[in-house]
Amino acid sequence: MKACWYEATGPAREVLRVGDLAKPRPGPGEVSVRVAVSGVNPTDVKRRAGARGPLPFPAMTPGYDAAGTIDAVGEGVAESRVGARVWVWEAAHARPGGSAAEFLVVPQSRAMDLPEGASFADGASLGVPALTACHGLLLGGDLSGQTVIVTGGAGAVGNYAVQLAKRMGAVVVATARGDAKATDARKAGADHVVDPRSGSLADVALDATGGTGARHMLDVDLGAHIGDAD
Numbered sequence: 001m002k003a004c005w006y007e008a009t010g011p012a013r014e015v016l017r018v019g020d021l022a023k024p025r026p027g028p029g030e031v032s033v034r035v036a037v038s039g040v041n042p043t044d045v046k047r048r049a050g051a052r053g054p055l056p057f058p059a060m061t062p063g064y065d066a067a068g069t070i071d072a073v074g075e076g077v078a079e080s081r082v083g084a085r086v087w088v089w090e091a092a093h094a095r096p097g098g099s100a101a102e103f104l105v106v107p108q109s110r111a112m113d114l115p116e117g118a119s120f121a122d123g124a125s126l127g128v129p130a131l132t133a134c135h136g137l138l139l140g141g142d143l144s145g146q147t148v149i150v151t152g153g154a155g156a157v158g159n160y161a162v163q164l165a166k167r168m169g170a171v172v173v174a175t176a177r178g179d180a181k182a183t184d185a186r187k188a189g190a191d192h193v194v195d196p197r198s199g200s201l202a203d204v205a206l207d208a209t210g211g212t213g214a215r216h217m218l219d220v221d222l223g224a225h226i227g228d229a230d
Contacts (some may be wrong), residue, residue, distance in 0.1 A: 003101035005061045009050030016048070021061075024097055024105040026074035031081060031108045033088055037124035038099040039065030044092070056094075063099030064092050067114060067123025077108050086111040087123030089131060099124075125156070133160035133218065137168065140216040144169035147209045149201070149217040151175045153185030153193065161218045162188040173205050173214065 001023045006015040026032045044062040046052050066088040070081050088111050092098030097105060114123045136157075137143060148165045152158035153174025165172050166189035174190035176182040182193045194204045205214045 001102040003061050005059050005100075006048055007055075007059045009048060009055065012048065021101065023103050026072055026077070026105050028075040029077060029107055030074040030105050031070045031077055031086075031111050032072040032103055032105050033066065033068045033086060033111055034071045034103055035066050035099055035101060036068040036120035037066065038063045038101075039124040039127060041065060041128045043128060044098070047092075057096035060092065060096050061098045061101050061104075062092060063101070063104075064090055065124050065127030066091055066099030066104060067120040070111060071103070073108070081108070081111075084111075085114040085116070085120075085123075087114045087118075087126050088112075089127035129156035130160045130164075132220070133157050133164055136218045137161060137164055137216075142168075143216065145171075146216055147171045147173060147205065147214040149173045149175075149205055149214045149219075150185075150190070151217070151219040152221070153188065153190050154181035155220070157220050158218070159184060159188045162190050165189075165218075170216075171208060173201070173208050175201055 001021060003021040004016055004018050006017065008015050024032065041064050043064055048062055070084045070086055073079060073081055088099060088106055090110055091104050091106050143165060148170040150158050150161045150165065150172055153162050153176045162172050162174055162185060172190045173192045174185040175196050176185040176193050177195055177197060182195065185193045192204050192208050194201050
C-alpha cells in the first residue's frame with residue numbers, strides 16, 4: 001500500500017517519506033480501514049518535528065484522524081462491520097501506523113460509524129478536535145441554562161465547542177477575530193460574538209449573564225488569551 005512515514009524527527013521536507021509499505025492486518029479486536037480522507041492535527045506535526053521527544057517506534061506513519069470504509073476485521077469483531085463507513089480517532093496513538101496511508105488498523109472502538117449523510121471529509125475532521133471540545137465541555141458538568149465562554153469560536157476545537165455547548169443547552173459567548181471568523185462562530189450557534197481586539201469579552205459576558213459572569217470557559221491556548229478577559 002502507499003503510505004507516508006518518517007524514521008527520524010525534523011523538518012517535514014527532510015524526514016517525510018512516501019512509498020510502499022506492507023498492508024497491516026487486523027488482530028483480535030481490531031479492524032482494517034481503507035482510508036478515504038486523512039486528517040492532520042498539531043499533534044502529528046509536533047511528533048514529527050521532535051517536540052514530543054524520541055520516536056516510540058523505529059518508523060511512524062502520521063495521522064490521528066481519518067474516515068473510510070472497514071475492509072477487514074480481526075478475531076472477535078462482527079463480520080457485519082465489513083463495509084461500514086467509519087470515522088477514526090487516535091489512529092496513531094501508541095501505534096506506529098497512522099492515517100496517512102491507504103489502509104490503517106485500529107481497535108474497533110476507535111472506528112465509529114459515520115452517518116450516511118456525512119461525508120468522509122466530515123468524518124476525518126472529527127477525532128481530535130471534536131473529542132477535545134466534548135471532553136472539555138463535559139468537565140463543566142450540566143451546561144443546560146449555563147453561559148459558556150469559548151475562545152477562538154472559529155477554530156477547529158472552538159467551533160465544535162460552540163456547536164456542542166448549544167446542543168447541551170448552554171448560552172455561548174465566543175471570541176473571534178475578524179468578520180469572517182465571527183460569521184463562522186455565529187453559524188456554529190454562538191449567541192454572542194466579540195472581537196477581543198476591539199471589544200471587551202468581560203463586558204459582553206457580564207451583559208449576557210445579567211452581571212453574574214460565566215462559570216465555564218473552554219480555551220485551548222489560555223496563555224495567549226488570558227488578556228482577553230481583562
